[in-house]
Amino acid sequence: NERTYIMIKPDGVQRNLVGKIIARFEERGYKLIALKLVHATPEHLEKHYEDLKGKGFFPGLIKYMASGPVVAMVWQGLDAVKTGRVMLGATNPLASPIGSIRGDYALSVGRNICHGSDSVESAEKEIALWFPEGIVQWTSELEPWVLENN
Numbered sequence: 220n221e222r223t224y225i226m227i228k229p230d231g232v233q234r235n236l237v238g239k240i241i242a243r244f245e246e247r248g249y250k251l252i253a254l255k256l257v258h259a260t261p262e263h264l265e266k267h268y269e270d271l272k273g274k275g276f277f278p279g280l281i282k283y284m285a286s287g288p289v290v291a292m293v294w295q296g297l298d299a300v301k302t303g304r305v306m307l308g309a310t311n312p313l314a315s316p317i318g319s320i321r322g323d324y325a326l327s328v329g330r331n332i333c334h335g336s337d338s339v340e341s342a343e344k345e346i347a348l349w350f351p352e353g354i355v356q357w358t359s360e361l362e363p364w365v366l367e368n369n
C-alpha cells in the first residue's frame with residue numbers, strides 16, 4: 220500500500236481550494252492517513268526542496284512556499300505516488316491537462332497550487348520531514364469496494 224506526500228501550497232490555501240483538492244483524492248479512492256495546516260519556515264522548506272538548491276528560481280520558490288500556511292497530507296493507496304502526480308498535472312500548469320488540479324486551477328509554474336512526491340523514496344523522505352510524529356493508522360470500511368484483493 221503505497222504512500223505519497225501531497226501538499227496544498229500557500230496559493231491553494233489563499234484561493235480556498237483546500238476542500239476541492241482533498242475531495243479529488245477522497246473521491247478517487249485514496250485514504251487520508253495524515254493532515255495538518257502548517258506555516259513552514261524557510262529552513263524547513265529548503266530541506267523539502269533541497270534537490271533544487273542552486274536553481275535560479277530557488278529563492279523565489281522558498282519565499283512563495285513560506286508566504287502562508289500549507290496543507291500537509293499523506294495519502295495511501297494503489298500507485299499513490301505516480302497517480303498522485305497525474306492528478307496534480309505537469310509542473311507548468313499551461314502544460315497540464317484539463318481535469319488535473321493544475322490544469323483546472325493554475326496558470327503559472329511559480330503558483331502551481333500543489334506538490335506531490337516524485338518517487339516512493341522521496342515520498343518516504345518527505346513524510347518523515349513533515350510528519351515526524353507519524354501517520355494515523357485506521358481501517359477504511361470502504362477499501363474492499365475500492366481495491367480488489369483487499
Ligand code: GTP
Nearest residue numbers: 276279280309310328329330331333334335336337
Ligand atoms: P513539486 O510537486 O512542487 O515538487 O513540483 P514538481 O515536482 O512538478 O517540479 P519540481 O520539483 O521540479 O519543482 C518544484 C517547484 O518549483 C515547482 O512546483 C514550481 O513551483 C517551482 N519551479 C520549478 N521549475 C520552475 C521554474 O522554471 N520557474 C519557477 N518560477 N518555478 C519553478
Ligand code: MG
Nearest residue numbers: 334335336337
Ligand atoms: Mg518536485
